[in-house]
Amino acid sequence: xxxxxxxxxxxxxxxxxxxxxxxxxxxxxxxxxxxxxxxxxxxxxxxxxxxxxxxxxxxxxxxxxxxxxxxxxxxxxxxxxxxxxxxxxxxxxxxxxxxxxxxxxxxxxxxxxxxxxxxxxxxxxxxxxxxxxxxxxxxxxxxxxxxxxxxxxxx
Amino acid sequence: xxxxxxxxxxxxxxxxxxxxxxxxxxxxxxxxxxxxxxxxxxxxxxxxxxxxxxxxxxxxxxxxxxxxxxxxxxxxxxxxxxxxxxxxxxxxxxxxxxxxxxxxxxxxxxxxxxxxxxxxxxxxxxxxxxxxxxxxxxxxxxxxxxxxxxxxxxxxxxxxxxxxxxxxxxxxxxxxxxxxxxxxxxxxxxxxxxxxxxxxxxxxxxxxxxxxxxxxxxxxxxxxxxxxxxxxxxxxxxxxxxxxxxxxxxxxxxxxxxxxxxxxxxxxxxxxxxxxxxxxxxxxxxxxxxxxxxxxxxxxxxxxxxxxxxxxxxxxxxxxxxxxxxxxxxxxxxxxxxxxxxxxxxxxxxxxxxxxxxxxxxxxxxxxxxxxxxxxxxxxxxxxxxxxxxxxxxx
Numbered sequence: 001x002x003x004x005x006x007x008x009x010x011x012x013x014x015x016x017x018x019x020x021x022x023x024x025x026x027x028x029x030x031x032x033x034x035x036x037x038x039x040x041x042x043x044x045x046x047x048x049x050x051x052x053x054x055x056x057x058x059x060x061x062x063x064x065x066x067x068x069x070x071x072x073x074x075x076x077x078x079x080x081x082x083x084x085x086x087x088x089x090x091x092x093x094x095x096x097x098x099x100x101x102x103x104x105x106x107x108x109x110x111x112x113x114x115x116x117x118x119x120x121x122x123x124x125x126x127x128x129x130x131x132x133x134x135x136x137x138x139x140x141x142x143x144x145x146x147x148x149x150x151x152x153x154x155x
Numbered sequence: 156x157x158x159x160x161x162x163x164x165x166x167x168x169x170x171x172x173x174x175x176x177x178x179x180x181x182x183x184x185x186x187x188x189x190x191x192x193x194x195x196x197x198x199x200x201x202x203x204x205x206x207x208x209x210x211x212x213x214x215x216x217x218x219x220x221x222x223x224x225x226x227x228x229x230x231x232x233x234x235x236x237x238x239x240x241x242x243x244x245x246x247x248x249x250x251x252x253x254x255x256x257x258x259x260x261x262x263x264x265x266x267x268x269x270x271x272x273x274x275x276x277x278x279x280x281x282x283x284x285x286x287x288x289x290x291x292x293x294x295x296x297x298x299x300x301x302x303x304x305x306x307x308x309x310x311x312x313x314x315x316x317x318x319x320x321x322x323x324x325x326x327x328x329x330x331x332x333x334x335x336x337x338x339x340x341x342x343x344x345x346x347x348x349x350x351x352x353x354x355x356x357x358x359x360x361x362x363x364x365x366x367x368x369x370x371x372x373x374x375x376x377x378x379x380x381x382x383x384x385x386x387x388x389x390x391x392x393x394x395x396x397x398x399x400x401x402x403x404x405x406x407x408x409x410x411x412x413x414x415x416x417x418x419x420x421x422x423x424x425x426x427x428x429x430x431x432x433x434x435x436x437x438x439x440x441x442x443x444x445x446x447x448x449x450x451x452x453x454x455x456x457x458x459x460x461x462x463x464x465x466x467x468x469x470x471x472x473x474x475x476x477x478x479x480x481x482x483x484x485x486x487x488x489x490x491x492x493x494x495x496x497x498x499x500x501x502x503x504x505x506x507x508x509x510x511x512x513x514x515x516x517x518x519x520x521x522x523x524x525x526x527x528x529x530x531x532x533x534x535x536x537x538x539x540x541x542x543x544x545x546x547x548x549x550x
Contacts, residue, residue, distance in 0.1 A: 022326030123387035
């Protein structure tokens with residue numbers, strides 16, 4: 001059993017095969033692999049005995065259940081009104097310059113992906129971003145680079 | 156802060172440091188279900204997610220259902236642009252929310268509750284789980300058969316719509332259902348379900364602790380009690396404030412504006428834009444819903460000063476709606492796309508200014524024919540911006 005098979009098997013064992021368990025299972029795969037590969041979707045469908053099209057159809061509805069390859073750290077910069085007013089474009093520019101990729105792209109070492117997202121609920125501390133589950137607020141062009149440098153230099 | 160002139164009465168109920176969960180549950184258990192429901196109904200509390208349905212009535216209708224299986228769900232899928240108060244409530248006073256859920260469960264006869272938490276707030280989970288353990292111990296001590304679980308969302312604004320939320324919890328795409336039937340009859344897993352906003356449940360704690368009368372003393376006719384507002388945009392003091400319902404937008408701007416306020420968006424992207432000339436005539440509350448005279452809100456108050464282009468604001472909202480529309484019904488899916496394309500075409504001069512009137516008609520159609528609140532409410536911000544700032548849309 002490879003890593004992914006075991007991951008899916010364990011998640012299904014933990015949450016069960018009822019349809020209500022699908023989101024927690026998809027979220028569990030995302031936690032480990034950052035995105036849902038075609039193989040992972042097929043394995044989930046098989047373990048849960050539901051059509052792969054249903055798994056895929058559900059996954060693609062949710063913006064956090066990515067079906068494209070993602071880096072170890074997914075950066076989601078809020079682009080909704082208050083963050084837009086408070087300079088999210090400059091933040092994105094600073095991130096793009098630092099990582100040398102554009103929004104929607106993943107670094108060659110598969111460490112970072114840059115995305116934009118809708119309101120994160122930090123409008124009073126705009127601009128804001130998520131790096132995986134962690135929140136960073138009141139960003140400046142300098143602070144965002146410092147934050148990402150720490151991620152890049154870890155391990 | 157001394158430089159800001161304060162008109163509005165700051166309320167300190169929701170975030171007040173109180174730890175009387177056990178007492179509140181015990182008192183509620185000692186009373187008849189009818190008495191507790193009456194207390195909730197008499198308080199005048201209306202849903203604080205923005206729709207404003209009377210909470211006591213919701214509990215009553217669900218209690219009347221004969222099903223053995225029922226659910227209590229706390230809607231923590233806070234996604235409306237400009238809203239962040241539920242996050243603060245779940246961070247600082249989660250036990251109040253849980254107490255509201257447990258009392259509701261006793262009244263309607265439910266053994267299972269869920270907190271549907273938006274994916275963006277996953278960092279709250281460790282602390283919430285700790286609070287849940289403490290709370291479950293209290294329930295055990297009182298001999299109550301009720302458990303609450305956290306269900307994580309995965310980044311879909313529409314799942315804040317209650318029937319889309321049920322679909323999502325059932326492992327499906329978060330596509331809203333037709334209504335009726337309403338959740339009080341057919342909700343999660345097709346069972347009667349009370350689904351309340353985080354803040355609504357926290358208010359129920361206050362009502363159960365201090366009584367309906369005290370709650371009713373706050374606010375105005377049809378808009379009773381206090382409300383937690385999320386204040387952002389061009390303000391020197393952005394943040395979370397508990398205020399009385401019934402204030403005028405002018406009073407609000409006097410307190411929170413930067414002295415150059417051009418317009419206030421009440422209720423987020425799905426709410427209304429109030430231009431300066433209407434500040435004095437517009438109040439915040441539920442009365443006269445959707446007439447533009449008294450505006451309901453989930454608490455989002457976004458302030459724009461004269462440096463802001465209302466075209467950019469509307470463009471940002473439509474970009475949001477176009478992405479977050481679930482795509483299920485045509486008026487919303489195609490409508491949002493066409494509105495976004497349309498205002499861009501007018502701005503670039505590819506369409507005449509009169510095209511804006513066609514787009515306004517389109518929003519009327521969406522209001523009438525879209526399946527859920529998302530598609531129906533795009534008209535609110537669209538018409539209030541285009542009608543008041545038409546010039547900015549064109550030049």
